[in-house]
Amino acid sequence: VSPMIPGNRTQFTDFILLGFSEKPYQQGPLFGLFLGMYLVTVVGNLLIILAIVSDSHLHTPMYFFLSNLSIVDICVVSTTVPKMLVSILTENKAISYTACLAQMFLFMFFIALDNFLLTSMAYDRFVAICHPLRYGAIMSPRLCGLLVLVSWVVSFLNSLLHSLFVTCLSFCTNHVIEHFFCDLAEILKISCSDTLLNYALLYLVTGVLGMLPLTGILFSYTQICSSILKIPSAQGKYKAFSTCGSHLSVVSLFYGTGLGVHLSSFTSHSSWKSTVASAMYSVVTPMLNPFIYTLRNKDIKNALRKLSTRTSSSQ
Template identity: 60%
Template structure:
């Protein structure tokens, strides 16, 4: 029997990771732990940058912006997944699914653009150090950050409006833990040619172009570093962009893994596991990469934690 189009679909089922009930508590604790680590780590980065005047520089401004985006990115999908596991439910409303698609793309694209802006910041700092404070002034930094958000919202809105015009079939099961756009498109009974063209256009504009900008920036950075005569100078220059390069490699490595795995195999399980790396592991590891590889950030975090600990001791003593 051919699937019947529904004009008023109200619910979609997110099948998640496993149907076995005995695995659900382990899955819940595992992903809750990852989510709390992500929230705590990125929040510490934001507080450390905001509370330390020595970190009020463009590099750390963009780092705190990246941490905020990572918190929002993870919060788009994980809380709903944890809620469904806890309540033994797989349901997400149609409106909730479309909202997930919108916010997922907003934060994913903003993450991508912020990383691109950070690469440009490192390019100016290493290749044009004498003009750095003039080029990367507070107004320019604000415009770059705001522009990243606005472009991401417009691109995501374009995709979401296209998806909302589709009609869906009787089978509304998504073999995923969130409303991933490729999986949502598989449910459509109407022609998806237009939406696929829109998706490819947005991916090129907000994915390929920024990646090209990052690669070009680092090509110029490495060319400048190789011209430095002293070994100490080369090491110092590499150290200023090492953390960002690690985050870029992790972000694009995991995100490309999702699409390459989807293209190489039809297994939804493989795509599901790759998406975990992209949506949860990367945002969780970013604070560790920046704090462990950056002496200034390490010092700021230690002072912040000491301040929090002393305030806690005072409050306990007051009781």
């Protein structure tokens, strides 16, 4: 496919994704590292999904959101890592214009979805701890489904808007993307069109879709901490906070690495540093989430143990 790019009508077939390194001796270790992280992410998140589906005790709002988060984490890494692994194996760093736009769209879509699901989970914890007697009535299956549906719709519209604006850009001579996937900010850098509107949209939407969910999460945890401090017994306080520990860890990791990506793009002129920061955000975080939830969550551990026992007894 040789797309017509609007503007100066430049025709080209491919973008070139530089990845992490062009040095031949580093390709093998890079391939092994990212293949290992990809497999751990997929298997870890699949195990959480299977554990939740197979155990009726986990058919609650909290684990409904967690299973959705695990699905999205698999999708995030599957959007970027397989293409990079194929590029290393075949020594072909080219990606078509259409495939690049599709990758950019999907990555933005799933990252935004991750963000909204973490916010829904914070609201779930807020209701569970601050309004325990009304929890069942408030967190109804209908509300949980609605929260997930709204998350999907808003994330889709956000990605679609950015993608439509990118299709209006021209690309003249520089088709080299200094990244391991088609990141929107990197695509804007190599366009020879006026990208002021694209950047304005990027900063506006990132600010709104970043700050609103974060504000919701911070508000939820402010109320949660206030309620926990009112619990008289130390054991009661620990039990209440332990239900939030895993989610709080995942939120800190998600926003911490996300902030690292944005700071590195503003403060560092090194494309390598920005690429590493993005890898931490988009590959390492989804890989660590299953570990955080299994190591800190007795219910998930018990469900996995039952699943393992059931699997071994059926063989």
